[in-house]
Amino acid sequence: MSLNQQDLDPDSTTDMEDVTDAEEELIKKCEGMWKDMEELSLLIMQVKCLTSELSQWRKETPEMIPLKEEVLVALGKEEFQKLRGDLELVLSTIQSRNEKLKEDLEREQKWLDEQQQILESLSVLHNELKHPVVTFSESRIFNQLKTKMRDIKEYKEKILVTLGEFLEDHFPLPDRNVKKKKKNIQESTAQLITLHEILEILLNRLFDVPHDPYVKISGSFWPPYIELLLRNGIALRHPEDPTRIRLEAFHQ
Numbered sequence: 697m698s699l700n701q702q703d704l705d706p707d708s709t710t711d712m713e714d715v716t717d718a719e720e721e722l723i724k725k726c727e728g729m730w731k732d733m734e735e736l737s738l739l740i741m742q743v744k745c746l747t748s749e750l751s752q753w754r755k756e757t758p759e760m761i762p763l764k765e766e767v768l769v770a771l772g773k774e775e776f777q778k779l780r781g782d783l784e785l786v787l788s789t790i791q792s793r794n795e796k797l798k799e800d801l802e803r804e805q806k807w808l809d810e811q812q813q814i815l816e817s818l819s820v821l822h823n824e825l826k827h828p829v830v831t832f833s834e835s836r837i838f839n840q841l842k843t844k845m846r847d848i849k850e851y852k853e854k855i856l857v858t859l860g861e862f863l864e865d866h867f868p869l870p871d872r873n874v875k876k877k878k879k880n881i882q883e884s885t886a887q888l889i890t891l892h893e894i895l896e897i898l899l900n901r902l903f904d905v906p907h908d909p910y911v912k913i914s915g916s917f918w919p920p921y922i923e924l925l926l927r928n929g930i931a932l933r934h935p936e937d938p939t940r941i942r943l944e945a946f947h948q
Contacts, residue, residue, distance in 0.1 A: 807858050810851065810854055810855065810858070814848070817847055817851070820844075821841075821844050821848075824840070856892075856896065859892060859895070860890075860892040863895075864892065867890075867891045867921070867924075869890060869918070870920075887916060888916055888917075888918050889916045889917070891918075891921045891924075894917055894922075894925075895925075895930075895943070897911055898911055898931060898942065898943035899943055901943070902943045902945065909942040909945075910934050910937075910940040910941065911941060911942065912939060913939050913940065913941060922941065925941070926941070930943070930944055931944060
């Protein structure tokens with residue numbers, strides 16, 4: 697049986713492995729040197745570009761603005777005009793906001809004056825009813841009460857108008873395109889009505905039928921409005937029928 701050289705020399709395998717490892721290490725070093733040369737080449741190109749750009753900047757002469765009085769005055773006027781424009785814009789914005797606040801204040805003051813007049817009229821009426829003058833005839837007292845009631849009714853109408861404007865501004869219907877309810881249209885009952893109309897229905901029911909002030913919740917009552925009135929104590933639900941509500945009797 698014949699044997700080759702590797703079989704005869706056990707160290708030959710180890711020598712071959714060392715040669716392979718040396719080759720791989722040499723290849724890795726070459727690859728590292730090649731990468732370093734690429735980076736060096738890139739740096740050389742960047743240096744050349746920067747050198748060329750620096751040379752170009754050195755050839756150009758920067759334009760200097762002469763510091764003469766006329767130039768300074770012109771620059772000052774330009775800056776002043778710009779500043780003036782900015783200030784005028786700020787002033788216009790502030791004036792617009794002030795006008796809006798003034799309108800809101802006047803409207804609130806008007807509403808407060810009307811409430812004060814109603815309170816004074818009711819106070820006078822209460823005092824007269826609490827301390828009646830015996831010398832007055834019944835007809836005269838009746839006429840005075842009739843006049844007071846008419847004045848109260850007028851103030852009531854004003855309050856309803858003011859309340860309606862306030863509710864329309866702050867509590868609009870969910871869809872601006874929904875038409876308001878009209879009595880002469882048969883299909884209007886399926887349309888949503890405003891919060892002002894709901895309160896007016898409850899108020900009229902409270903004064904017209906005080907022994908049964910509850911109103912049936914119809915499909916035209918928007919549920920969020922009903923929830924708003926109930927949560928804030930403005931309306932009360934029927935203790936036995938949750939589909940009926942009434943206005944809280946604040947006057948009692």
